[in-house]
Amino acid sequence: MNPAQKHKESEYLEVFQEVTRLISSVHDPQQVMDLVVLKLPKLMAVDAATIRLLDKATDSFVLGAACGVSDTYLSRATIDSREVMEELMKGRPTAKKDVHIKCDHDSYSYVTREGVKSAMSLPILYKNEVTGILRLLTRDSRKFSEEEIGFAMSLAEQVGVAISNSRMFQELENQVRFLSELREISRLVNSTLDLEVILQTIVNKLPQTLGLKGCTIRLLHPATNRLELAAASGLSETYLKRGSISRESSLFKVLKGEPVAIFDASNDPRVEYHDEIRREGIKSILAVPIKNESEIIGVLRLLTDVPRSFSEAEINFAVTMAEEGGNAIEKARTYRKITLLFNQIEEHEQFLQTILDSLWLQVLVVDPNQRVVMVNRVFLETCGNKEEQILGQLYEDIVPWRHRDMADCPVSKALAEKKALAILDYLQGDDVNEARWYERHLTPIVSTEGNVSFVIEAVRDITDQKLLEQEKMERMKLEGVVEMAGTAAHQINSPLFAALGTAQLVRDDLVSKESIEDIDFIIKNIKTIADLTNKMTKVTGFESRQYVGNTNIVKLKSKKSS
Amino acid sequence: MARILVLDDVLDAVILIEKILTRKGHDIQTFTAEEDAIKHAESNRIDLAILDIKLKKMSGIQVLEQLKKLQPKMKAIMLTGYPTIESAQEAIELGAKEYCVKPIDKQELEEKVAEVLAR
Known part of the structure; x- marks a missing residue:
């Protein structure tokens, strides 16, 4: 190894140590990426560095961090040629010189405008899996040496480890936080049966916990099976009223029970209304099913205002939260249904009571133990008692028309024979003039099992009718007598x-x-008869009087002759 | 002397009236059937008709109505064993001068007849 090589290796070692030291000092993956793209150009003598992470949901690379290039360049659709991308996916680095000349993909114009001439693309690996790509770019035409590529590759590996470690660290941190938040939100949603409160708690709490822009809950309407917006936070009315989202393909997947994470919401075909999403400033969306046990009852959507690749822990948290919320929502719905039913029952009961109270009849309901379970107002007014004094009492103890011999009690008879019966009852009061007549109808209510559940007794005071009948009969008798x-x-x-x-x-x-006296005697008696017949023609009434034995005679009452 | 027509479904009643009024010097024609009485009135002048209200086929009121058509100036006394306000009112409206209730006293009958004829 010549001195130049030795010097170069020494430099690499320093850079390596520097990068390792830097990335070991932070635990946030974003900070790691930002640090790498910021420091690496100088250390590696390049003009720009970018990191893209693999989004497994879409099988595409999304921007993690960049330095030295414009946003326009970063927003190009194609990162690099298919050949380069294939190599990267195989875990192999590539280095190209004069990419502005040899560029054969549709992002050529971006490359030339940016002035990029050389590019080294490196796979970021973690446990032999590609988790992202690191690209180093130069604006001068440069041929990367094997040593540079090898060194950059080892740096990329370090970056991969650092990103994964920091992700794991953050995941653990998040999970601890999520557990705590989950417990808190669960406590809140389970502390009430008010559906609105539950929904609002979820949409308000989740953005705080996950650092979101907003949150929506859509519930499937039980009758139409259509999703309806039930609660939202952090979003404008205009956005919320953008239109139906029922045709969005992401929702189909969610309604099948799978969470859907969308990194670039304003361009992703799985959601519609891209313009509205852009205007609202929404960048990423996570949609998870709201479940009650195994049934999907709605969709929870989490929206961010910065591009975000949702971590597994975040997705799990959202799914768990949606399940927890789903149970609480269903409980609240059930409670609401029960309350509604209860109110309906109460209304029906009130309706029936009003009808019963409006009747002129006295109505009693007696159970099989012959205890009074219901009475109407007329009964209470007639007997002068309060409802609490009557209910639960034995029938024979409270009815004025009670029969001393309970064997003859019509309630016993209706219970035993399971047949309706009608009775005409006469009740003599203390005063002769207080005599009352009652018409009583007893109807057993027979259950489907054939047992008598209740006996309803309707009692009508027919005293007036009876008196009228008597008067009518008297009048008919009188008319007969008068005619006769x-x-x-x-x-x-x-x-x-x-x-x-x-x-x-x-x-x-x-x-x-003597003869005259005799004839006068006859005339006098004929005149007595004449007086009687005269009286008979003027009869206005009569009085029945006892004659002998069972025979009665009448004493005629006549109007005085004028 | 007046020409008096007596009509009652009870034969004994017409015989008695005939006896009482004959003694008073009147010309009495007695009938128990309505049609005979009406037929008699068609061809004979009658000053006074004494009619029972209850007859065999018609009522005394209906007979009075027909007799009045034949002889408008004829006077009438109605007799009844069962007086009612309705029958009395109708008889008076048809021109009956008196409405007497049986059994009428002999003297009362004589006085009523004299009184009606004198009017």
Whole structure:
């Protein structure tokens, strides 16, 4: 080895030590990459350095760090020729001189504009797998020596190890933080059954934890099975109302249960609305399914405002969080459904109670143990008790129409025979005038198993109706009596008239005092009969009186003759 | 002396009225059938008709209506064994002068007849 070679090796060693020292001092992969691209050009005497990392999701290289080249150059679609890329993927370095002349790919114009003339492309390996590429660029035409390539390769390996180590370190750090955050968010979402609070907690907390721009939750509507925006944070109304995303291919994958990470959202074909994404300043998206057990109930989308390759730990955290959230959401939905059902039941109960209370009937519901489980307002008002005094009491203890002999109790009968029955009941009060009549209908409610669940008793006070019937009957009797009396009077009056007149004619012809007295006696009695028939024609009422034994006679009441 | 038509479905009643009023010097024609009474009125002047309300086929009110058509100046006394406000009102409207309830006293009958004829 000549002195020049020795000097060169010594320089390499120094550079190697310097790079190793630098990259060992930081634990953030981004810092590692930034440091490498910043320091390497000077150490390697090149104009620019770039690091790109392999995005396994899209099988493409995404920019990790760069120094010495413009953003326009970095934004070109093709990194290098297919030949170079194939070599890199095989883990082999390439070095090319005069790339501005021999360039055969579609990013030629970018290369010439940037003035890049030589490029060394090195695979960044970790455990024999390509995890990225390191490129060293010069603006002068330079042929890289084998030694330079070999040295750069060993540097790239070091970079690969450093990036992976720092990634692992960061992953571990993140995982510890994620666990803590997961516990905190889980505690929050499980401490409430309010769906809105749960959703808002997730969309507010996740951006803080993962350093995101915003977050959205879309839930599948159970009826339509369409995704509907349920909660969002960090995003403008204009963006949120950009239109339906149901046709985005990324969503199909998410709805099948797989998370989807999109590095370059404004250009990635798996999402739509690229202009809106650009305007909103969104760079990367992570979409994960929201699951409740094995069922997918929605999609959680995490959006960043800086390009970001989501780590496995971040993705796992998001997936776990979405699952945790999914369970809480489903619990809240179930609670909401139960609350809704409960309210509906309450409304129905109130509706039924209102109907029952509006009835003029007294209504009681009795269970198979003959305890009263429900009564309506009319019953309570009639018996003068409060509901709490009645409910749970034995039927026979609270009803005014109770039968002393419970064997005859109609509730027992309805329970035993499982048949409806109707009873006409008479209840004598303390006062004669307080007598009441009741019409009682008892209906057993028979379950599908054939058992009587309840007996409903509807009691109608028919006293007024009964009194009316009695009055009507009295009136009909009176009408019969009046007609009968009138007819009898009419039939009697003509012969009576003949008898009275004849007697009076005879009297005119008599001379004997004794005979006149006799005929006057006859006339007097005929007139008594005449008074009676006259009274019969003016009957307004009658009074039944006992005659002999079971026989009754009537005493006629007449209006006074005018 | 007046020409008096007596119509009652009870034969004994018409015989009695005939006896009472004949003694008072009136010319009495008695009938128990409505059509006979109406037929008689078609060809004979009648000063007073004494009609029972309840007859065999027609009512005394209906007979009175027909007799009044034949002899508008004829006076009438209605008799009834079963007085009602409706029958009394109708009889008065048809021109009956008196409405008497059976059994009418002999003296009362004589007075009513005299009174009606005197009007």
